Amino acid sequence: MSADRTARHVVVMGVSGSGKTTVAHGIAEATGFEFAEADAFHSPENIARMERGTPLTDADRWPWLTALAEWMAARDEAGVSTIITCSALRRSYRDVLRxxxxxxxxxHLDGPADVIRDRLSVRSGHFMPSSLLQSQIDTLEPLDLDESGVVLDxxxxxxxxxxxxVAWLSGGDGADAVP
Structure with a gap:
């Protein structure tokens, strides 16, 4: 892509265990967008907090979200489309990404908490414990009507x-889109 503002930037969002990484990898393969895992942008201190089962505060998240926004902006300047995984639980977090x-x-990958709990119970090798799922569910603010997005089951x-x-990104109606 050329740097003529044709680059696109997509965030696959949702609570831990919703399938963000799997879906984002699939979208990246289908579209050629450059993939980044937002977890890789967390500070060692944030990772240690989560490993201990301590939810992050907004003060913990701001530098992380800013780093993600800066990464997308740099890729945009180079004309490269991106896809990242990020919980993006609150509107204010999504505002920083924008x-x-x-x-x-x-x-937004959304669905029943019991399905997500089942997925987390069999997941290994991730620093985010299932004990933090409820805090994420409690924090989640659905996409507002003025946010560009789609909610998938x-x-x-x-x-x-x-x-x-991919159908939604292509302008198709493959899912229930949020205008």
Whole structure:
């Protein structure tokens, strides 16, 4: 892509265990967008807090979200489209992400808490303990009508979620979109 503002930036959002990484990888493969895992942008201190089961505060999150916005902005300047995974639980967090590139679209993976708990119970090798799921659910603010995004049912297969997201990004109606 050339640096003529044709780059696009997508955040796959949702609580821990919703399938963000799997779906984002699939979208990246289908679109050629550059992938980044937001967890890789966390400070060692934030990771240690989460490993101890301590929810992050907004003060903990601001530098992390700013780093993500800056990464997308730098990629935008280079004309490179991106896809990142980020919980993006609150509107204010999504607002920070939007301070980087000219526009950001959100793919929100949403579904029942019991399905997510089941997924977390079998997940290994991740610093985010399932004990923090309820704090994330309590924090989650759905996309507002003025936010560019789509909400997808995480009970669908990863392949169907990727197909729905790519269709939405292409202007199709593959899912229930938030205007």
């Amino acid at each position: 301070t980087g590139p000219p526009s950001v679209a959100f793919v 995480l009970r669908k297969s990863p392949e169907d979620l990727v197909d729905d997201a």
